[in-house]
Amino acid sequence: MEGVDILPHERSKTQFDVDAMKIVWAGSRHAFEVSDRMARLVASDPAFQKDNRSRLGRKELFKNTLRKATYAWKRILELRLTEEEAGRLRFFVDEPAFTDLHWGMFVPAIKGQGTEEQQQKWLPLAYKMQIIGCYAQTELGHGSNVQGLETTATFDPDKDEFVIHSPTLTSSKWWPGGLGKVSTHAVVYARLITNGEEHGVHGFIVQLRSLDDHMPLPGITIGDIGMKFGNGAYNTMDNGVLTFDHVRIPRNQMLMRVLQVTSEGKCVQSNVPRQLIYGTMVFVRQTIVADASSALSRAVCIATRYSAVRRQFGSQDGVETQVIDYKTQQNRLFPLLASAYAFRFVGEWLKWLYTDVTQRLQANDFSTLPEAHACTAGLKSLTTTATADAIEECRKLCGGHGYLCASGLPELFAVYVPACTYEGDNVVLLLQVARFLMKTVSQLGSGKKPIGTTAYLGRVQDLMQCRCEVQTVGIIYSINAAEDWLKPSVMLEAFEARSARMCVARAQNLGKFANPEDGFAELSADLVEAAVAHCQLIVVSKFLDKLQQDIPGNGVKQQLQNLCYIYALNLLHKHLGDFLSTGCITPKQASLANDQLRSLYSQVRPNAIALVDAFNYTDHYLGSVLGRYDGNVYPKLYEEAWKDPLNDSVLPDGYNEYIRPLLKQQLHNSRL
Numbered sequence: 001m002e003g004v005d006i007l008p009h010e011r012s013k014t015q016f017d018v019d020a021m022k023i024v025w026a027g028s029r030h031a032f033e034v035s036d037r038m039a040r041l042v043a044s045d046p047a048f049q050k051d052n053r054s055r056l057g058r059k060e061l062f063k064n065t066l067r068k069a070t071y072a073w074k075r076i077l078e079l080r081l082t083e084e085e086a087g088r089l090r091f092f093v094d095e096p097a098f099t100d101l102h103w104g105m106f107v108p109a110i111k112g113q114g115t116e117e118q119q120q121k122w123l124p125l126a127y128k129m130q131i132i133g134c135y136a137q138t139e140l141g142h143g144s145n146v147q148g149l150e151t152t153a154t155f156d157p158d159k160d161e162f163v164i165h166s167p168t169l170t171s172s173k174w175w176p177g178g179l180g181k182v183s184t185h186a187v188v189y190a191r192l193i194t195n196g197e198e199h200g201v202h203g204f205i206v207q208l209r210s211l212d213d214h215m216p217l218p219g220i221t222i223g224d225i226g227m228k229f230g231n232g233a234y235n236t237m238d239n240g241v242l243t244f245d246h247v248r249i250p251r252n253q254m255l256m257r258v259l260q261v262t263s264e265g266k267c268v269q270s271n272v273p274r275q276l277i278y279g280t281m282v283f284v285r286q287t288i289v290a291d292a293s294s295a296l297s298r299a300v301c302i303a304t305r306y307s308a309v310r311r312q313f314g315s316q317d318g319v320e321t322q323v324i325d326y327k328t329q330q331n332r333l334f335p336l337l338a339s340a341y342a343f344r345f346v347g348e349w350l351k352w353l354y355t356d357v358t359q360r361l362q363a364n365d366f367s368t369l370p371e372a373h374a375c376t377a378g379l380k381s382l383t384t385t386a387t388a389d390a391i392e393e394c395r396k397l398c399g400g401h402g403y404l405c406a407s408g409l410p411e412l413f414a415v416y417v418p419a420c421t422y423e424g425d426n427v428v429l430l431l432q433v434a435r436f437l438m439k440t441v442s443q444l445g446s447g448k449k450p451i452g453t454t455a456y457l458g459r460v461q462d463l464m465q466c467r468c469e470v471q472t473v474g475i476i477y478s479i480n481a482a483e484d485w486l487k488p489s490v491m492l493e494a495f496e497a498r499s500a501r502m503c504v505a506r507a508q509n510l511g512k513f514a515n516p517e518d519g520f521a522e523l524s525a526d527l528v529e530a531a532v533a534h535c536q537l538i539v540v541s542k543f544l545d546k547l548q549q550d551i552p553g554n555g556v557k558q559q560l561q562n563l564c565y566i567y568a569l570n571l572l573h574k575h576l577g578d579f580l581s582t583g584c585i586t587p588k589q590a591s592l593a594n595d596q597l598r599s600l601y602s603q604v605r606p607n608a609i610a611l612v613d614a615f616n617y618t619d620h621y622l623g624s625v626l627g628r629y630d631g632n633v634y635p636k637l638y639e640e641a642w643k644d645p646l647n648d649s650v651l652p653d654g655y656n657e658y659i660r661p662l663l664k665q666q667l668h669n670s671r672l
C-alpha cells in the first residue's frame with residue numbers, strides 16, 4: 001500500500017464519530033468553530049508561513065516575528081475579532097512573541113494587582129497597544145526565591161515618588177520576555193522601602209523606553225540576554241536584561257490593590273491577602289496546563305500518523321509491519337495519546353477552578369486561594385514535565401526521521417521545554433504542593449475537614465492512627481480479574497489510597513524532626529513524590545468525572561473510557577513501587593492491571609489515527625512532514641531535503657579551500 005493510501009485505510013477502521021470527538025476536544029461546538037476558523041485563516045495566509053524558521057539567523061528571526069505579530073494585530077483589528085478569536089489566532093500563528101507577555105502577563109498583572117483607578121488609567125492604553133508591557137520579576141541572582149529579589153523601590157515623600165534602583169549586578173532583571181528590544185513599559189517587582197523600613201516585594205509600573213523614539217529612558221540600561229536552546233524555537237523572543245540607576249516614578253505607579261503607600265510613606269494593608277501579588281503567576285500557570293495538552297497532542301499526532309505510515313521488518317506474506325502494530329510502540333505511544341486527552345480535561349477543570357477563585361476573591365472570599373495555588377502549581381509542574389518528556393519520546397518513536405527539523409519535533413521540543421522552568425521551576429512548585437499537603441494532614445487531627453481536591457485525605461483519617469493495613473482497603477476485595485480494573489470507583493480508590501498513604505507516611509516522618517523546616521528540607525525528595533502522587537490523582541479523578549458527563553456521538557464515550565484507563569493503568573504500572581509499598585494493591589492485582597492495559601491498547605489501535613484527527617490540526621499548525629494528514633511522507637521528505645541551503649549548489653562552499661586540497665594531498669601521498 002502506498003503512503004497516501006495508508007491513512008485513508010486506517011480512517012476507514014474508525015469505530016467512533018470523529019466530528020463529535022472534535023467537539024469534545026475543543027470543549028464545545030462554539031469553541032470548535034472558532035478554533036477551526038482561526039486555524040484555516042492562519043494556514044491560508046502566506047504572511048504566517050513558518051517552514052523556514054530553523055534556517056534563519058537571530059536578527060532575521062526576530063524581525064520576522066515582529067512582522068508577524070504586528071500583522072496579526074492588524075488582522076485582529078481589521079476583522080474585529082473577539083478576545084477568544086484573537087487568542088486562537090495567536091495560538092495558530094505558533095510563534096513566541098512579545099505580545100504573549102503583553103497580553104499574558106502585563107495586562108493580567110495590572111488587572112489583578114492594580115486599583116480601580118490604576119486599571120482605568122493603564123488598561124485602555126495597553127488594550128490599544130499604545131504601550132507595550134512585559135513582566136519583569138526574575139533577576140540574574142534570583143528567580144524562584146521571589147522574596148530574595150534585590151531591586152529596590154524607595155519612597156521619597158518630598159517628591160511623592162519611588163526611586164527604582166538596581167544595587168548589585170545580581171539585581172539586574174534577567175529573562176523577562178519582550179523586554180530586550182520591544183517593551184515600552186514593565187511591571188517591575190522590587191522591594192518596597194518607606195521611611196527606612198522594608199515591606200516586601202511589590203509590583204511597579206515603570207516606563208522603560210521613550211514613546212517617541214523607543215530609546216531607553218535616563219537611568220535605564222536594557223538589552224537582550226542572548227541566544228537560547230534550539231535554532232529557531234524561543235529565539236523569536238527578546239528575553240531581556242534591565243538595570244535601573246535611581247529611576248524615579250510617581251507614587252501612583254505602585255500597584256496598590258494589596259498595600260497602599262500614602263504620600264507620607266505610611267503603608268496601609270487592604271483586606272486582600274499578600275499572596276495576591278503572586279496572582280499573575282497563578283493565572284499563567286493555569287493557562288500553561290491548558291497549553292500542555294496542545295503541545296502534547298501535536299507531538300502525538302505526528303508520531304501516531306508516522307507510526308502508521310512507517311513499515312519495518314517483514315511478515316510472512318511479504319508486507320512489512322506498520323510500526324504502530326508493535327506492542328512496544330503501542331506501549332510507548334498510547335499512554336501519551338491518553339495523556340493528551342487527560343491533560344485537556346484537567347485543563348478545562350483548572351480553568352473552572354481559576355474562574356471560581358477569581359469570583360470569590362472579588363467577593364472578598366479568600367478561602368480557596370491556597371488550594372488554587374497548590375492545584376495550579378502542581379498541575380503546571382506535572383503536565384509540563386510529562387509533555388516535555390513526551391515530545392522527546394515522540395521524536396524517538398519516529399526513529400531517525402524524527403531528528404530532522406522537517407519532522408517538526410526538534411523545534412517543538414526546544415520551544416516547549418522551558419515550560420518546565422518558567423512560571424516556577426517544576427520542583428520548586430511541587431514543594432509548594434507538598435507544603436500544602438503536609439499542612440492539610442497536620443490539621444486532620446484538629447477535626448478540620450479537608451475540602452476540594454484534598455477531601456480524600458479526610459476520608460482516610462484512620463491512616464493517621466496507623467490503621468492502614470491492606471485489608472481495610474476495598475480494592476483488595478474488588479479486583480479479581482483484569483476487567484475489574486475498569487470500575488471507576490476502584491481506580492479512584494487505588495489512586496486516593498496511594499496518595500493518602502504517601503502523604504501520611506511523609507507527615508509521620510516529618511514529625512520525627514524537632515524543627516519542621518529541617519525535616520522538610522531533609523525529606524524534600526520524598527515530599528516531591530507525594531506531591532506528584534496527589535497531582536496524578538487529580539488528573540485521574542477529573543478524567544473519570546468527565547466520563548460521568550453526557551457525551552454525545554457514536555462510540556465517543558467508549559474511546560474516552562479506553563484512554564482514561566490507559567492513562568491511569570500506565571501510571572499505576574510506572575509507579576508500581578508506590579502502590580505496592582503502601583499496600584494499596586497486591587502483586588497479583590498489579591499483574592491483572594497490566595493484562596487490562598494490553599487489552600486496551602488493542603482496542604485503541606484501530607482508532608488511533610481518528611483519535612489524533614480529532615485534534616483537528618492543520619498541516620500548517622503541525623509543521624511536520626511526518627505528521628501530514630495525507631500520509632504522503634516519503635516524497636515530501638525527499639522534496640524537503642532539496643530545499644536545504646546546502647543543496648543550492650552541487651559543490652559546497654569551501655570545496656576549493658578545504659576538500660580539494662585534502663583529496664589532492666592524499667592522491668600525492670599515495671603516489672609516493
Ligand SMILES: CCCCCCCCCC/C=C\CCCCC/C=C/C(=O)SCCNC(=O)CCNC(=O)[C@H](O)C(C)(C)COP(=O)(O)OP(=O)(O)OC[C@H]1O[C@@H](n2cnc3c(N)ncnc32)[C@H](O)[C@@H]1OP(=O)(O)O
Binds near residue numbers: 137144177281
Ligand atoms: C488580543 C490578543 C490575545 C492574545 C492572547 C495571548 C495570551 C498569551 C498567553 C500566553 C501565556 C503565557 C506565555 C508564557 C510565557 C512564559 C513567560 C514566563 C514568565 C515567568 O517565568 S514570570 C516569573 C515566574 N516566577 C516564578 O514562578 C517564581 C517561582 N516562585 C514563587 O512563585 C514563590 O516565590 C514561591 C511559590 C516559591 C514561594 O516562595 P516562599 O518564599 O516560600 O513564599 P512566600 O513568598 O514566603 O509565601 C509563602 C506563602 O504564600 C503561599 N503562596 C506562594 N505562592 C502563592 C501564590 N501564587 N498564590 C497563593 N499563595 C501563594 C505559600 O503557599 C505560603 O503559604 P502558607 O504561608 O504556607 O500558607
Ligand SMILES: Cc1cc2nc3c(=O)[nH]c(=O)nc-3n(C[C@H](O)[C@H](O)[C@H](O)COP(=O)(O)OP(=O)(O)OC[C@H]3O[C@@H](n4cnc5c(N)ncnc54)[C@H](O)[C@@H]3O)c2cc1C
Binds near residue numbers: 136141427
Ligand atoms: C524561556 C524563559 C522565559 C522566561 N520569562 C520570564 C519573564 O517573562 N519574566 C520573568 O520575570 N521571568 C521569566 N523567566 C524566568 C523564570 O521564571 C525563572 O527562570 C524560573 O522561575 C526559575 O527560577 P531560577 O532561574 O531562579 O531557577 P533556580 O531557582 O536557580 O533553579 C536552579 C535549580 O535549583 C533548584 N532549586 C531552587 N530552589 C530550590 C529549593 N528551594 N528546593 C529545592 N531545589 C531548588 C531548582 O529545582 C533547579 O534545579 C523566564 C525563564 C525562561 C527560561
